[in-house]
Amino acid sequence: MDLDFIGGEVQEGKQELRLWLKLLATTKLISQELRRRLRSEFGATLPQFDLLAQLYREPDGLRLGELSKRTMVTNGNVTGLVERLETDGLIRRVTSGADRRVTVARLTDEGRAFFGRMADAHEGWIRDLMSDVDPSTIRTLLEDADTLKQSARTHLSGPEEG
Amino acid sequence: MDLDFIGGEVQEGKQELRLWLKLLATTKLISQELRRRLRSEFGATLPQFDLLAQLYREPDGLRLGELSKRTMVTNGNVTGLVERLETDGLIRRVTSGADRRVTVARLTDEGRAFFGRMADAHEGWIRDLMSDVDPSTIRTLLEDADTLKQSARTHLSGPEEG
DNA sequence: TATTGTTATACTCTATAACTATA
DNA sequence: TATAGTTATAGAGTATAACAATA
Numbered sequence A, B: 001m002d003l004d005f006i007g008g009e010v011q012e013g014k015q016e017l018r019l020w021l022k023l024l025a026t027t028k029l030i031s032q033e034l035r036r037r038l039r040s041e042f043g044a045t046l047p048q049f050d051l052l053a054q055l056y057r058e059p060d061g062l063r064l065g066e067l068s069k070r071t072m073v074t075n076g077n078v079t080g081l082v083e084r085l086e087t088d089g090l091i092r093r094v095t096s097g098a099d100r101r102v103t104v105a106r107l108t109d110e111g112r113a114f115f116g117r118m119a120d121a122h123e124g125w126i127r128d129l130m131s132d133v134d135p136s137t138i139r140t141l142l143e144d145a146d147t148l149k150q151s152a153r154t155h156l157s158g159p160e161e162g
Numbered sequence C: 001t002a003t004t005g006t007t008a009t010a011c012t013c014t015a016t017a018a019c020t021a022t023a
Numbered sequence D: 001t002a003t004a005g006t007t008a009t010a011g012a013g014t015a016t017a018a019c020a021a022t023a
Helices: A012-042 A046-056 A064-071 A075-087 A109-129 A135-154 B012-042 B046-056 B064-071 B075-087 B109-129 B135-154
Strands: A091-095 A103-107 B091-095 B103-107
Touching: A012 A046, A012 A109, A012 B012, A012 B109, A012 B135, A046 A064, A046 A075, A046 A103, A046 A109, A064 A075, A064 A103, A075 A091, A103 A109, A109 B012, A135 B012, A135 B135, B012 B046, B012 B109, B046 B064, B046 B075, B046 B103, B046 B109, B064 B075, B064 B103, B075 B091, B103 B109
Parallel strands: none
Antiparallel strands: A091 A103, B091 B103
């Protein structure tokens, strides 16, 4: 509320805003490119890719609620996403024996193979898009982005657990 | 293409992917929070906020094509966005006298006042969400994110100019 | 009563392409 | 012919809330 200047140059409070706008523009640029390629080469969307990636790491599958948390997609919308992927034969839903309210989704063999191919291509695209950024900057960004994420998570308004 | 190890620890090629996933998760987390607050407190969406921000900086307004480039929204979709905002009385479209194909959008007085309030709140939310990140990290992130953006822009597949 | 997942709804965004009018 | 913007359309994502089955 008092003075916001450092060396008379920049308003400190504005730096956060500038950073956010930059981050938003950057991820939007990259996201659009990846979306375009995912669609044209694999007929997939980014949320679908994200959901499959979560299942790829979990051979035993995940409960839909857990999938919802990890992908940051609401329960209701996860149902829709999962349905489309199941229709495509990439994943399968199984009702748990222990607690019959619980549904577990897991990749089918076809889904696993398909995601493997897609993830390889995706990784190449990312590497290509970042090819002018040197490794030390990549590492720094990774760390700093993590710090940022933690900070944001701490200051969410909703009843998040973290 | 040869060896991908640094100190035997991490595959270098994977770091880019890790960074991307982290960035995506972070911006998604923050975006969702901002979207929630923009909607509940101002009845606005993020793309609308972005579009208004562009016009806020340009008192003389912007041609729709230019607005489309800056917001990274296609021409056709800019029309829809602009129409909603015009209906709300926040912006106005004027056909250029010189070249009658050209339409210029600019903020109304009401739109300017409204965006001013919204931007203030928005800036506060950002500052709050980033409050655990120290200023030097903010600056580093800003620079590195810019490097990343430039790299991505250079390696887009489409016929982009930059 | 609380939890898990589904259904329903309304709105917005996204992508593509065909179209109109100007130039 | 090329450009600026509009219209049309289809498909997904997003948010909210009500609901059914199960615990």
